[in-house]
Amino acid sequence: MGRSPCCSKEGLNKGAWTALEDKILTEYINIHGEGKWRHLPKRAGLKRCGKSCRLRWLNYLRPGIKRGNITNDEEELIIRLHNLLGNRWSLIAGRLPGRTDNEIKNYWNTNIGRKLQNGTPGCSITNGGARSTLNTVQHDENVKNQEWHYDKGSCLVQTKATRWTKVTVTNEISQHNENNKSNVGDHNKMKAFLVSPSSESNNDPVLNFMENLEMDGNFFSELLNMDLPESSCQGNKILEDNDNHCSVDKGYLSPKSSSDTTHFLWGDSLYDPNFDFLPVTTFMESGFDWL
DNA sequence: AAATCCAGCAACCGCAATACG
DNA sequence: CCGTATTGCGGTTGCTGGATT
Incomplete structure (x- = not known):
């Protein structure tokens, strides 16, 4: 059937x-x-x-559609938004007035993607990372519906996107919450990760970030002036679900301070006992310092 | 001039999410 | 609550036109 x-x-x-x-x-x-x-x-x-x-x-x-002639500013913006959001073309397109997700996707695949493959400095590739080896992926059986291929330079390129469907928490994290009930601050911090984006889309920090992002006259210049993470293979978005893990997609989540950033890579467990969690929304709220 | 190659892009396809009865 | 219909999204395909041989 x-x-x-x-x-x-x-x-x-x-x-x-x-x-x-x-x-x-x-x-x-x-x-x-x-x-x-x-x-x-x-x-x-x-x-x-x-x-x-x-x-x-x-x-x-549709009225208002711009066609062709992607400007340099738009291109840089696409790269940065892609770095932030991954292949969520509709979200990226939503921040580029007059551009469609299809156009941006095509542009990425034919122009930017190629540049990145050729190693243009300052550009990054999604889902990469020095630790994102094939072994990592193969050993994480919870990573479903992901097709990967190996790219030159040991970066993995994700060819199929997976939507957020749920966020579940390992026993480790639940235990961590239990142990920290007395510490309201810590408990609240953790809560940010315990909500399913599908049922509570308002709690998708990336979506919130994008929804709250105003496209005023300074938007391009502000975004273009941001510094991306140093490594060309590091990204910054939280991902998704799986059976009993909170994983982080190419994420780099929670700088305790601007000089002390911790990078999460694909397949990493979200909970690290030595890591002081902060909700991503906090970084959204605190501006772009964490970028 | 003809054949072939290739990049760019419009459109299609399948799946997931959401709406609705 | 459940099943079905509808909508939206992202990956992929294949057509077209320009470049190259």
Whole structure:
């Protein structure tokens, strides 16, 4: 039993859109608004799948779409946001007015990705890290749905993204919380990691960070002036779930001070008894010093 | 001029999340 | 609460046009 198709494929056009189809779709949406993609093609008189209509509209026909000519500032911003967010193209696109996730993804794959592979200084590759060896990944059976390939220079490149579905906590961490109940500060610190992003998306620190990030006139210059972590293979985002681990994706989470940063790498257990946890939101709130 | 290669990009596909009845 | 429909996202495919042989 496979998944039922999103729509009947029979008699539907595929491939490039014609000017007439674009016109029909644009006029229909201008009158009726977006949404109800499944029924849109029939009602508009288009021989297209609803998903295809939606994609065409969002990536090409929607008002305000910028096309081509990614500026240097935009490119640097993409690199930095990618460093922060990984392959969450829609989030990245959300911070680049007029750009679509598809365009940014394509641009990354064809331009930036290539530059990075060629070792352009100052650029970084996701999910890398000196300790992110194949062994690390292979031994972590909790890392599901991740396909990896080995890249030159011993960096791993993630080719498939995995969404946050839950965050669970090791017994170690739970124990740590129990032991620190008397210490309200510590307990609260830990709580930041105990909430499932899927059920409590408001607690996704990265999402919060992005949502709260204002795109004012200074945004580009401020972001571009930030210093990235030294290592070209270190990133900075928390990841996800798995069966009984909190893992950190290429993360570098919690500097106790600006001069004392601790890097988490893929597959690292989140809890380190010698490590003084702070919630990521704290760093978000404290500005960009931790970047 | 013809054939081949290759980069760029639009579009497709499948999966996961969310909405809804 | 559950099943189904809808929407959104990210990876991948394949077409197109320019460059090269």
